[in-house]
Amino acid sequence: RAAGGEFVEGRSFMQELMTNPEATGWQVRKVVTFGNKFYACGSLINEPGMVFLPSKEPQATFHFVRLELQAPKEDGEMLDMHVWAADRAIVAGISQSEHKPLVYVGKGDLYKRESWTRVDFSAQGIAYRAGIRAISVSGETVVAVGDKVPTSQGGFILKSDDGGKTWKDITPSKKIGHLSDVWLFENGDMVAAGGGGEMWIYEKK
Numbered sequence: 001r002a003a004g005g006e007f008v009e010g011r012s013f014m015q016e017l018m019t020n021p022e023a024t025g026w027q028v029r030k031v032v033t034f035g036n037k038f039y040a041c042g043s044l045i046n047e048p049g050m051v052f053l054p055s056k057e058p059q060a061t062f063h064f065v066r067l068e069l070q071a072p073k074e075d076g077e078m079l080d081m082h083v084w085a086a087d088r089a090i091v092a093g094i095s096q097s098e099h100k101p102l103v104y105v106g107k108g109d110l111y112k113r114e115s116w117t118r119v120d121f122s123a124q125g126i127a128y129r130a131g132i133r134a135i136s137v138s139g140e141t142v143v144a145v146g147d148k149v150p151t152s153q154g155g156f157i158l159k160s161d162d163g164g165k166t167w168k169d170i171t172p173s174k175k176i177g178h179l180s181d182v183w184l185f186e187n188g189d190m191v192a193a194g195g196g197g198e199m200w201i202y203e204k205k
Contacts, residue, residue: 010062011023011025012024012025013025013028013040013052013062013063013064014026014063014064014065014066015055015057015060015063015064015065017063018057018059018060018063026042026043026050026052026066027042027043027044028040028041028042028052029041029042029043029077029078029079029080029093030042030078030079030080030081032081032082032083033083034083034084034085034086035086037054038052038054038062038064039051039052039053039054039081039083039089040052040064040081041078041079041080041081041091041093042077042078043076043077043078044077045075045076045077045096046075046096047068047075047076048068048069048070048071048072048074048075048076049068049069049070049074049076049077049078049091049093049095049102049104050066050067050068050069050070050078051066051067051069051078051081051089051091051104051106051110051116052064052065052066052067053065053067053110053111065111067110067111067113068113069091069104069113069116069118070095070097070102074095074097075095075096075097076093076094076095076096076097076102077093077094077096077102077131078091078092078093078102078104079092079093079094079131079132079133079134080092080093080132080133080134080135081135082135082137082142084137084163086110087106087107087108087109087110088106088107088110088163089105089106089110090103090104090105090106090135090137090142090163090164091103091104091106092104092132092134092135092144093131093132094130094131094132094146095131098129099129099130099131099149100121100122100129100130100131101119101121101126101130101131101132101144101146101158102118102131102132103118103119103121103132103144103164103167104116104117104118104119105117105119105163105164105165119164119165119167121167124166124167124168125169126158126167126169128148128149128153128156129148129149130146130147130148130149130156131146131147131149132144132145132146132158133145133146133147133179133180133181134146134179134180134181134182135182136182136183136184136190137184138184138185138186138188139186140161140162140163141159141160141161141184141188142159142160142163142164142184143157143158143159143160143182143184143190143192144157144158144159144160144167144182145157145158145179145180145181145182145192146178146179146180147178147179151178154175154176154177154178155171155176155177155178155179155192155194156169156171156176156179157169157170157171157172157179157182157192157200158170158171170202172200176194176198176200177194177196177198178194178195178196178198179192179193179194179198179200180193180194180195181193187204188204189201189202189203189204190202
């Protein structure tokens, strides 16, 4: 027993669990909170990238409803998420179908797929094959890190100053290793780190 309580296994976190004890769960890669409610993202590499939004059912507590963002025949993984408001969010990961960075910016009714816009990185001059592993957000600034495909090409760092709509590549000119996490401070400084022990520190001037 943990101090002050104990863990109880939950078979599923989906809304269907309220009426079906055998309801199937889905793979979640990130859980965040906003307004005392849970939001999440995930999926397997052979399924469309998806988000999980708070159930609107009156009796719901932790329960989610699922929304696929990619087309049914596309494969992707959504690995990180940030929620600014109940009607505004961003999710990021990798398109396994194309081996490209995958970012959707949601605005409006997040329960409708048409409220989510996919970022076209190629149109912004970011055309390499890669996947985003993590994002960090401060205000309207979003930074993203990940690794290129093939992994021998190392990692990358991207930055947006308008809530994820447009991006620029700020990867150091020196070749860097795979990056798996990043933290953006309120003053604009950031720290990016990789699983191999590599760390890059950016100080805004």
